[in-house]
Amino acid sequence: MNTLFEYTIRLADDSLILGHRMSEWCGHGPILEEDIALTNIALDLVGQATSFLAYAGETEGKKRDADALAFLRFDREYKNALLVEQPNGDFGMTMMRQFLFDAFRKPLFERLQHSSDKQLAAIAEKSLKETKYHLKHSSEWVIRLGDGTEESNGRIQDALNTLWRYTPDLFYADEVDQEMQQQGIAPDMAAVYADWNATVQHVFQEATIEIPSNNWKQTGGRKGLHSEHMGHILAELQYMQRAYPNMEW
Amino acid sequence: MVTEKDIWEYLEEVSDPEIPVLSIVDLGVLRAVKLDDENCHVTITPTYSGCPAMKMIEVQIIEKLQEKGLKNVTVDLVLSPAWTTDWLSESGRNKLREYGIAPPENEVDKSVLFAEPTVVPCPKCHSKNTKMVSQFGSTACKAHYTCNDCLEPFDYFKCLK
């Protein structure tokens, strides 16, 4: 197995699939400003995915470019965490998913920008600046909704209850991570988790919402074992390339 | 005989398609120019990862330099060092203001929760009595503000460091 390819694909697919999910909001935002914000975040994520996928293609050496990797793999070959493929639901669900993810990405990129792999470091350095804006936006919404009305509090609490089980998948680490860490390429996931945990505890306290006591966990994304939603995403994401191979704008 | 300095000057004529008053030199997107024999090698960097203007900028660079008689032009995209609003030139800042976009204040929007947003003077009436409507504006690099005095809605080129 090409470990660097595998590691890079995991980073890429988190951005790609969440970017696609956020793009589904285009034209459906609750207010105009929020519609623009959600699609701006989608654009940043798709941009990050393009950088990671292009690099993954290079390390693989099979002449697959970012488009080939984005549009022409089968479901088991996508290695995103389960969290990012979960449906948008209501605005609270989307913001909770985004917050749980941004709170993970920021400490990850803070460390990855010092990676011994120069290109991954460069992509992380670039993406970190964008992620900081995303995290500020999503965490403020989680607090505003949690600490808002009875209705908004109930909705954001429901979102947390639904999504919490997918968070361990973000920190799933196997031989790929171990090898990358030994080479000084990947950061220590335990440290990333500690930062993530501090952020979510603080924000949930401000938002007056509670982490569910049910400890059921679901993992598998990094191995390509996805939830039932993945096939639907890919049907839409890949439609043009499957129907009209090699089509370009 | 064309020099690298000439090429920098030619590329002053290539503008950012999303903010046409700014050239890629003003914006700091043009990073390097290298000339050897017939070959011209240009390096650019994106403002944001997903900046949709990069492909068009690349095409415009090639067209502009071919128009000036350079035959073999290649354009490379680099991500590091990551673009920052510090690279926006002084003339670029003035052009932005005249165009109705507030240039970046030298301050990153605080990542602290619910921190007071940056005070951005209105590009029309210069009042500091403005408010941020949304951190995310018409393009990835801008936030959306409104002036409380003249009531003008305006874009703010947000600070990225």
Ligand SMILES: [Zn+2]
């Ligand atoms: Zn004004």
